[in-house]
Amino acid sequence: MQPDAAARAADAVQMALESGAADAFAVENESRDVEFSYRDGALEKVKDAISRNIALELYVAGRYSAHTTTDLAPDRLRAFIREAVALTRALEPDEYRKITPRELFAGRSQTDLDLLDPAVAALDRGQRLAWCGALDGAARTDARVISATAGIYDGSVASSAASSNGFSGSLHSTYCWLGSDITLKDRGDRRAEDSFYAGCTHIEDLPPAQGIGETALRRAIARLDADKGPTGRMTMVVDARAASSLVGRLLASANAYAVQQGRSFWGTRIGQRAFSEKLEIVDDPLIPRGLASRLYDAEGIAAKVLPIVTGGVIENLYVDTYYGRKADMAPTTGSPSNVRVGTGTQSLAELLEEAGEGVYVTSWLGGNADGTTGDFSLGLRGHLIENGAIGRPVGEMNVTGNLRTLFTRLEAVGNDPYPYATILAPSLLFPGVDFSGA
Amino acid sequence: MEMKRRIFLGGMAASGAVLSMPAFLAGCGIQPAKTTAAPAPENPFLQWFGVDQPTVARVLAELTAKGADGAELYFQHQRGNYLGLEDGIVSRAYSEILQGVGLRVVVGDQTGYAFTEDLTLPSMLAAARTAAAIANGGQVVPPQAFNPRQSGNLYTTTVPWEDVGVEQKLPIVQRVDRRARAADPAVQKVSVYWADVDERVMIATLDGRLVTDHRPMTRLSVQVTAKRGDATQSGFSNIAARADFGWYTDERVDRMVQEAVDRTLVLFEAVRPPAGEMPVILAAGASGILLHEAIGHGMEADFNRKGTSIYSDKLGKKVAEPFVTVVDQATIPGERGALNCDDEGNACGRTVLVENGILRSYLHDSISARQYRVTSTGSGRRESYRFAPMPRMTCTFMEAGPHTKDEIVAAVDRGIIAETYTNGQVQIGAGDYTFYVKNGWLVEGGKITAPIRDVNIIGNGPESLARITMVADDARLDTGGWTCGKNGQRVPVSQGIPTVLVSRMTVGGENAA
Numbered sequence: 049m050q051p052d053a054a055a056r057a058a059d060a061v062q063m064a065l066e067s068g069a070a071d072a073f074a075v076e077n078e079s080r081d082v083e084f085s086y087r088d089g090a091l092e093k094v095k096d097a098i099s100r101n102i103a104l105e106l107y108v109a110g111r112y113s114a115h116t117t118t119d120l121a122p123d124r125l126r127a128f129i130r131e132a133v134a135l136t137r138a139l140e141p142d143e144y145r146k147i148t149p150r151e152l153f154a155g156r157s158q159t160d161l162d163l164l165d166p167a168v169a170a171l172d173r174g175q176r177l178a179w180c181g182a183l184d185g186a187a188r189t190d191a192r193v194i195s196a197t198a199g200i201y202d203g204s205v206a207s208s209a210a211s212s213n214g215f216s217g218s219l220h221s222t223y224c225w226l227g228s229d230i231t232l233k234d235r236g237d238r239r240a241e242d243s244f245y246a247g248c249t250h251i252e253d254l255p256p257a258q259g260i261g262e263t264a265l266r267r268a269i270a271r272l273d274a275d276k277g278p279t280g281r282m283t284m285v286v287d288a289r290a291a292s293s294l295v296g297r298l299l300a301s302a303n304a305y306a307v308q309q310g311r312s313f314w315g316t317r318i319g320q321r322a323f324s325e326k327l328e329i330v331d332d333p334l335i336p337r338g339l340a341s342r343l344y345d346a347e348g349i350a351a352k353v354l355p356i357v358t359g360g361v362i363e364n365l366y367v368d369t370y371y372g373r374k375a376d377m378a379p380t381t382g383s384p385s386n387v388r389v390g391t392g393t394q395s396l397a398e399l400l401e402e403a404g405e406g407v408y409v410t411s412w413l414g415g416n417a418d419g420t421t422g423d424f425s426l427g428l429r430g431h432l433i434e435n436g437a438i439g440r441p442v443g444e445m446n447v448t449g450n451l452r453t454l455f456t457r458l459e460a461v462g463n464d465p466y467p468y469a470t471i472l473a474p475s476l477l478f479p480g481v482d483f484s485g486a
Numbered sequence: 487m488e489m490k491r492r493i494f495l496g497g498m499a500a501s502g503a504v505l506s507m508p509a510f511l512a513g514c515g516i517q518p519a520k521t522t523a524a525p526a527p528e529n530p531f532l533q534w535f536g537v538d539q540p541t542v543a544r545v546l547a548e549l550t551a552k553g554a555d556g557a558e559l560y561f562q563h564q565r566g567n568y569l570g571l572e573d574g575i576v577s578r579a580y581s582e583i584l585q586g587v588g589l590r591v592v593v594g595d596q597t598g599y600a601f602t603e604d605l606t607l608p609s610m611l612a613a614a615r616t617a618a619a620i621a622n623g624g625q626v627v628p629p630q631a632f633n634p635r636q637s638g639n640l641y642t643t644t645v646p647w648e649d650v651g652v653e654q655k656l657p658i659v660q661r662v663d664r665r666a667r668a669a670d671p672a673v674q675k676v677s678v679y680w681a682d683v684d685e686r687v688m689i690a691t692l693d694g695r696l697v698t699d700h701r702p703m704t705r706l707s708v709q710v711t712a713k714r715g716d717a718t719q720s721g722f723s724n725i726a727a728r729a730d731f732g733w734y735t736d737e738r739v740d741r742m743v744q745e746a747v748d749r750t751l752v753l754f755e756a757v758r759p760p761a762g763e764m765p766v767i768l769a770a771g772a773s774g775i776l777l778h779e780a781i782g783h784g785m786e787a788d789f790n791r792k793g794t795s796i797y798s799d800k801l802g803k804k805v806a807e808p809f810v811t812v813v814d815q816a817t818i819p820g821e822r823g824a825l826n827c828d829d830e831g832n833a834c835g836r837t838v839l840v841e842n843g844i845l846r847s848y849l850h851d852s853i854s855a856r857q858y859r860v861t862s863t864g865s866g867r868r869e870s871y872r873f874a875p876m877p878r879m880t881c882t883f884m885e886a887g888p889h890t891k892d893e894i895v896a897a898v899d900r901g902i903i904a905e906t907y908t909n910g911q912v913q914i915g916a917g918d919y920t921f922y923v924k925n926g927w928l929v930e931g932g933k934i935t936a937p938i939r940d941v942n943i944i945g946n947g948p949e950s951l952a953r954i955t956m957v958a959d960d961a962r963l964d965t966g967g968w969t970c971g972k973n974g975q976r977v978p979v980s981q982g983i984p985t986v987l988v989s990r991m992t993v994g995g996e997n998a999a
Contacts, residue, residue: 097616116580118585444944
């Protein structure tokens with residue numbers, strides 16, 4: 049399969065050149081996705097499909113465009129590319145838009161990222177159903193359960209890329225996610241709900257299905273009888289899973305695109321201390337079996353470990369070649385891979401004890417942040433922290449502030465990085481945070 | 487990768503996703519698939535997909551060979567063209583062709599699903615066998631011929647997008663940039679994104695219907711960044727419709743630009759409101775996001791047949807004051823949420839969710855309709871052939887009420903007006919929902935006193951409905967390009983509302999030190 053895909057990517061580049069493109073970068077993507085969903089003791093949905101497309105970037109007479117199609121019959125693909133090249137000529141020229149320089153392809157790591165687990169392709173209906181049964185059995189041990197849905201999502205993603213200036217590469221990885229969504233009877237018409245999913249590239253790294261179901265049930269039970277907490281300025285402890293998405297919001301404008309467009313609070317602070325010295329962020333594409341590991345990025349740039357924030361000092365941003373040229377910044381990589389957030393020595397329990405009183409956030413609900421100013425306001429669910437321990441559950445509250453200021457106040461980090469996300473963040477403690485509730 | 491099932495509404499693609507998005511392509515569309523000797527010109531959609539009735543019947547027979555209560559083939563060809571302007575030049579374009587067929591078989595509430603992008607018979611038969619594995623035994627008689635049905639015509643398209651060249655679109659994109667820069671010297675950066683989509687669907691059902699629909703969509707958005715002293719602020723506006731090129735009048739485009747500039751410049755004076763519970767006035771139009779999150783999702787019948795919605799036991803009960811009527815209606819011509827037929831091939835219509843304060847009907851797809859023994863409300867939608875349909879909203883709005891906007895503002899002693907939004911989200915079971923207010927106003931002593939910015943508002947659906955104490959007479963639909971996400975599937979929607987007072991909600995804000 050892979051040699052064919054590489055040949056098809058190279059063919060697409062060739063078609064583009066024959067149609068008059070000066071340069072082209074093509075990727076053939078193929079994925080298989082299987083979904084089993086099991087609700088309240090019975091199989092509810094099975095989905096199984098293979099999807100293929102070709103994505104193409106064209107450089108034509110100083111102009112640029114990108115295209116994707118799932119219609120891969122050779123004659124129609126050729127017509128599609130011919131037309132795409134012709135239309136690129138109708139755009140305005142852009143001096144900053146050039147194919148990735150060859151020197152950025154060089155130095156690709158020889159590391160075996162070990163992203164492909166043959167056992168995923170070998171999964172059969174019996175194994176998936178057994179997992180569903182274990183998840184479902186664990187979830188429905190509580191009489192208050194109204195509905196429990198177990199889900200298995202597994203498959204593989206393969207891509208082969210080629211460019212007119214000598215790039216070639218291929219990636220092949222597998223994934224397998226298991227989890228449950230659980231709804232419980234709560235007071236009045238209310239339902240308490242939560243979910244927990246775990247996923248890995250290799251099946252052997254997954255925790256037992258029953259344990260995943262039990263975690264989902266425990267999380268849902270923790271939501272029972274939640275109420276609004278008070279309005280006020282308090283200490284916030286964010287659990288590792290919620291911290292992963294909070295760091296994602298922080299990083300959303302840590303790139304040359306946002307900086308060059310004047311829409312990033314990161315931009316003018318490179319080399320400066322901008323956050324708490326407790327904050328360490330490293331982009332690490334080379335973690336074996338990592339959920340976002342890669343040997344090269346979307347532009348073909350050879351992947352390497354990239355420190356983003358060290359001791360609160362901004363070291364690097366995500367810089368692709370185009371916005372790098374525009375903003376006069378050296379290219380690093382255009383987008384995040386695995387993001388490691390520095391850990392500490394304290395457990396979550398110790399962080400809660402250190403906080404004494406405050407709010408412990410276990411998940412977010414909606415909200416947004418402005419990447420230009422860093423201002424944010426997020427809905428949250430969690431618990432009050434009372435006497436240094438987890439207290440009554442709260443919800444229907446907001447936390448509001450500025451991301452840069454918030455991470456300047458970061459006071460302690462946990463020892464518990466969340467493994468089932470591409471941002472591997474531990475629990476975080478921030479004092480002096482504005483909450484709105486009752 | 488986040489597997490958690492979630493529900494959200496987004497007004498604009500956030501962040502650097504635009505890096506790979508904007509693009510274009512224009513007229514003279516790619517020729518349709520023509521694999522076999524073309525059948526008699528019975529149906530241009532069959533020709534488009536290169537299949538004939540016997541082929542469709544053969545695949546449907548394979549799909550239902552082990553039994554079925556329902557089944558369909560969903561053929562789709564979608565071509566999207568996108569243009570992006572940054573730093574004064576239209577220097578990027580993107581085009582995308584999505585073509586494939588989704589095959590679904592339903593037995594009770596069990597679903598088997600597969601799709602293929604290869605529209606040859608062997609490939610479709612293989613996909614049909616994969617999907618059919620959900621069923622075991624049972625006999626059905628699949629149709630041998632289909633009854634072609636053209637769905638209505640809500641889209642008022644005279645020229646399909648495939649016949650509009652990029653040279654026609656460029657001047658509009660450039661006009662947006664020019665007008666935004668000229669609007670105020672503080673404007674530093676302007677980004678403009680253009681999208682047009684031409685979509686053909688053909689749905690062959692187990693009961694012998696062959697439903698076709700040709701759906702246009704277009705969206706224009708602008709993001710403005712302005713600088714005053716050391717402060718930088720950015721804001722945006724966008725408009726979207728199922729319409730053709732003629733929809734873009736200068737007046738409409740200029741109004742959007744002025745909105746974006748106004749929304750950005752006001753941020754320099756805007757403050758965070760005090761945190762806590764207070765009355766919230768929802769400005770007419772985009773505030774329909776309240777209905778989408780606070781009640782719309784909770785009324786989707788899949789959540790109710792599973793018992794997971796907070797509205798599961800409330801049909802026929804009073805949920806709001808008698809002047810509150812909430813409707814989901816796909817049949818409003820040209821709206822972004824408009825649909826001639828849903829993605830199961832059923833006719834779309836008007837579903838009254840709340841009538842004079844009483845909860846009336848859920849939004850049904852064919853699975854829930856069978857279970858509840860009602861007619862489908864035509865709410866079965868999907869993102870593409872890659873997904874099985876489920877109940878979704880289309881255009882959700884509240885009808886006008888007895889009050890006026892001025893009366894509502896005068897009635898608030900200390901609260902806020904929420905005016906523009908970026909996104910929202912809801913938890914179906916607890917009923918808690920949120921929406922993010924980008925722009926709004928502080929109200930003190932019945933008067934508007936200062937602009938506010940960037941606050942999340944959180945409430946509980948049934949509680950908020952019950953707390954709608956005033957509804958004005960100024961109902962209008964928002965023309966923004968809203969996209970609703972549910973269980974990983976994104977579909978276009980629209981929404982609207984008159985000015986409304988919710989007596990108490992929790993507003994994100996700052997606390998006095």
